[in-house]
Amino acid sequence: MTVAPISPPTSTIRRRLLTAFGLIGLVLTATVSTPAVADTSPPPGVPVTITADDLPTWQTDGVVWTIVMLGDTVYVGGNFDHIRPPGTAPGDAQEQPRKNLAAFNAVTGQPLAWAPTVEGTPFTNTKPQNDCDDLGNNQWVCDAVWELKLSPDRTKLYVGGDFTKINGQSRGKIAAFDLPSGGLNGFKHELNNRVKALTATSTTLYAGGYFTTVDGVARQRLAAFATAGGALTSWAPTADRGVHAMITSPDGTRVVIGGDFHRLNDNPPHGLGAVYTDTGASAPWATGVDYVSEARRSWVTDLVKDNEAIYASANGQNTFDGRLALNPDDGTTRWIDNCLGATQALTIMDGLLYSGSHAHDCRSQPDGFPEITPDNPYQRLLAEPTRLDPAHDTPPILHWFPTTNGGPTTYNQGPRAMDNNGKYLWVGGDFTTVNSQKKQQGLTRFGSLAVTRDVNPPEPVRKPTVTKPDGTTGQLQVTWKQTWDRDNKKLKYEVIRDDSTVIHTVESESRFWELQDLTYTDTGLAPGSSHTYSVRAIDPFDNRFRSVRSDPVQAG
Structure with missing residues (x-):
């Protein structure tokens, strides 16, 4: 199925689901009653959110595209050259070099010594990717880190992106570091285009992106490598367009794949699908995201999971760009959140789904806000429960409203990456301010009440x-x-x-x-x-x- 956007609700919430083959007569309705409310001091029986108070955190001078946390260590990747203390401007005397990879202490927000150098190959005259750095004089370089993933045993950190070298050694779009040492290991391959997504089992590393060859061998945007020895395997499903996100199912038998593709192993639906981890053959999958035309389509940006479901986020052009919860066995829909405003990042913490987006209209959701005024056009960080209240067929927007700006880049998104360790939630992106225009670039973090206090006062009260x-x-x-x-x-x-x-x-x-x-x-x-x-x-x-x-x- 594909998810269709909905009109603003009246007395009921309506969803229309489209199959890849046309309309089907399935419409879910739910009367909107008093919605659930959550905050840091909610009524009894209501889940508690983390605080919306941003904590002091070192910054980057560019975009953070990916975050992964291992205990109290935070690894971040992106497109940046330096890190600096909170509250300081670029070029500050305390600034430290970090070339597209960095690590931080989750508890203090301070940097760690790990500092690999990630480089790309300069191009002249023809810009190879929209996301490459403009060096001037018709030159560009693609060197960003787009994805970080841990091995299940937490002994390896896998890296994917546009780069061609790490620490001066050839690494063609994919690499691995040993943990806890942080040393670059011998895992080495040459892919001919960007690696955008990674996921791993104990035996296999799966990669997706825009590449069509691995070491000269045909692989249509999907490939797999043995974790022991690193060899390219025979696993070779195909995607006809870009793969943006991958995750294994809770039982480990399937790889769920999201992106902007029309067909996976020549099968619909658009943007979402699943293949088996062992053979690469297509697994049953029911729900996709919208494709009407190139000017009106959705694509999946992130995938996370718990023991019960897979959760997907979407970006859309005049179509669905909210969140989905899906049954991992067959891809049928558990719930749909039709907030408007492209969603780029997800993480699950204490049964709540936190998301980074530029949401501007959540009238479709219980306790959701309407189209926001020009004075406050976007609410870029949101929280909602992973499980539905029996009174609704879609989750409420919880009372957790930190926010960022969209940043100076043409993306104008804000949050791009999220992860948590059960105590702290870290957010990365292309933003330059957090909460009421407080200057903070690329990185910020929030904490649960177990590790921090709720210390920020209410917003200003006007003169009576x-x-x-x-x-x-x-x-x-x-x-x-x-x-x-x-x-x-x-x-x-x-x-x-x-x-x-x-x-x-x-x-x-x-x-x-x-x-x-x-x-x-x-x-x-x-x-x-x-x-x-x-x-x-x-x-x-x-x-x-x-x-x-x-x-x-x-x-x-």
């Missing part, structure tokens, strides 16, 4: 207005607009008279897209007395923000 109710004596009415918090839906408000006396306290739930006016009438004031008022917003962890004082108003 004060009026004298008509026909009253000794009364003033205070009106203020709700504020919101990135990871707590319920806030407490204190109304403060004359800069010192708390005269009213109220709790209220709020979300950034629908802030309401709240009022309180102060009574028993001396007629003719003049007063000012401010409002303080307090989250469940006692983080506070106080508005400026109102203009003075005289009670009647």
